[in-house]
Amino acid sequence: MSWRKITKPSSQYSVLLLLVVGIIVGVVGYFTVQQTLHITSSDAFCMTCHSNHSLKEEVLASSHGGSKSGVVVECQQCHLPQEPLNYLIKKIIVSKDVIGFLTIENFNTQAWLEENRKAQADIARDYLRSIDSSTCQNCHKRIYEDQPEAMNNMAVRMHHKNSKKVPPERQTCIDCHKGIVHPYPET
Ligand code: HEC
Ligand code: HEC
Ligand code: HEC
Ligand code: HEC
Structure with missing residues (x-):
């Protein structure tokens, strides 16, 4: 032209x-x-659908609720990958939850959460495993290379040993750290 x-x-x-x-x-x-x-990544947005679930209180009561460090970790900091492409893909996948919200009976009740907690936790865990707990590692950087002085010996040993392994033997953060924020039901 x-x-x-x-x-x-x-x-x-x-x-x-x-x-x-x-x-x-x-x-x-x-x-x-x-x-x-x-x-659509803010805690307030998450809580529009999960408003009757005790999830936010669980965060506040946990080590990630700011009692020690003053940092209240946001839902998305653990649940959504921070790399732009994976972030976009995850956002598109979770947009289907609008349908679940509208169709799952009594979804936004604490009773539903308790009844379905294990199944929901396992979906969340499978996802975190698939991204090698990268969200955890965004904050807990270099946990394998240089552990802080204050870290207890057992943690240092476990992390060190794990870091020497290669996948699939190598475990991801949430394999050992179960129920870090929300109570994980064993049964
Ligand atoms: C539109 C309503 C809605 C919003 C907004 C919402 N959720 Fe959910 N969420 C749901 C529904 C419905 C389920 C159950 C999905 C199912 O089992 O089909 C769910 C399940 C989950 C699960 C467990 C299953 C999984 O996919 O890992 C996690 C974790 C979760 N939501 C986190 C979040 C976070 C973090 C936010 C904010 C970034 C958020 N939700 C915002 C409706 C919503
Ligand atoms: C936004 C940053 C951030 C993210 C994301 C994050 N953490 Fe943390 N984590 C912290 C802070 C801050 C503390 C509190 C430090 C302290 O105890 O002084 C902490 C404490 C911990 C502790 C020690 C206290 C305890 O409860 O045993 C463990 C273990 C831990 N985090 C694991 C994880 C795992 C696993 C993930 C991913 C699911 C994760 N963290 C995601 C910031 C983060
Ligand atoms: C092979 C099991 C294992 C794996 C994998 C693992 N941890 Fe740990 N971690 C432990 C043990 C055991 C402790 C000590 C007991 C405790 O504090 O829960 C610990 C403690 C910690 C602590 C608290 C340390 C302190 O005392 O200040 C943090 C933070 C932590 N881990 C983060 C992580 C992160 C992030 C990952 C993933 C990169 C990870 N861990 C992977 C076993 C593991
Ligand atoms: C420090 C990281 C972290 C933060 C902050 C966090 N979660 Fe989670 N969440 C997890 C992990 C890890 C799981 C998988 C289950 C487990 O290991 O306990 C999970 C599981 C869940 C589940 C499945 C049901 C259950 O209880 O296990 C829902 C729903 C959920 N989170 C929503 C939220 C919402 C909403 C927020 C913010 C108010 C939030 N999470 C904040 C790490 C986090």
Whole structure:
């Protein structure tokens, strides 16, 4: 296409104008999507569907609830991968939960959570295992390379030994750290 053709009015608008408008729409759209992804990752958003579940209280009562370090870990920091592509894929997969929310009887009740906790926990655990607990490792960096002085000997030994193994023998964080936040039902 020649430059003349680009700047020349088409039937009504010049192709250049259409291009400019297209770019503006694209940029606004991009930021809208980013903003939407961001909002739909907040604790408040998670709790819109899980509002009658004790999940947030469990976080607050746990070692990840800020009592020691002052840091309250967000739901998404453990549950959603932080790498952009995996993040997007996980967001698309969990968007199906809208249907579950609308169709699972009594979903948003504590009774439902207690009854289904083990099954739900295992789905969450399978997912975390599939990403090698990368969300845990985002905060607990280099747990295998240089353990803090204060870490107890048993932890140092277990981590060290595990770090020497190769998959599939190598365990992932949640294999050993079960029920780190929410009570994990053994039966
Ligand atoms: C649209 C409603 C809705 C929202 C918003 C929502 N959830 Fe859920 N969530 C559900 C439903 C429904 C299930 C049960 C899914 C099933 O078994 O089909 C579920 C299950 C889960 C599970 C266990 C099963 C799994 O897929 O791992 C986790 C973990 C979870 N949600 C975390 C979150 C987090 C974190 C957020 C916020 C980023 C969130 N949820 C936001 C409806 C929602
Ligand atoms: C947003 C950062 C963050 C994420 C994500 C995170 N943690 Fe932590 N974790 C912390 C902080 C902060 C503490 C408290 C440190 C302290 O005790 O001073 C902690 C404490 C711990 C402890 C020691 C206390 C205890 O309960 O035994 C373990 C074990 C642990 N985390 C494992 C995990 C695992 C497993 C995951 C992934 C499921 C994870 N963490 C995800 C920040 C994080
Ligand atoms: C082979 C089992 C095993 C694996 C895998 C494992 N841990 Fe541990 N971890 C332990 C044991 C045992 C302790 C000591 C008891 C405790 O605090 O729960 C410990 C303690 C910890 C602590 C508390 C240390 C302290 O005393 O300050 C943190 C934080 C932690 N682990 C994080 C992680 C993270 C993150 C991963 C994944 C990269 C991981 N662990 C993988 C067994 C394991
Ligand atoms: C420190 C990491 C961490 C944080 C913070 C966290 N979770 Fe979880 N969550 C897990 C892990 C790990 C599991 C898998 C079960 C287990 O090992 O206990 C899980 C399991 C679940 C399940 C399945 C049912 C159950 O009780 O096991 C739901 C639903 C869930 N989380 C929702 C949430 C919501 C909502 C928030 C925020 C209010 C949140 N989680 C915060 C780590 C976390």
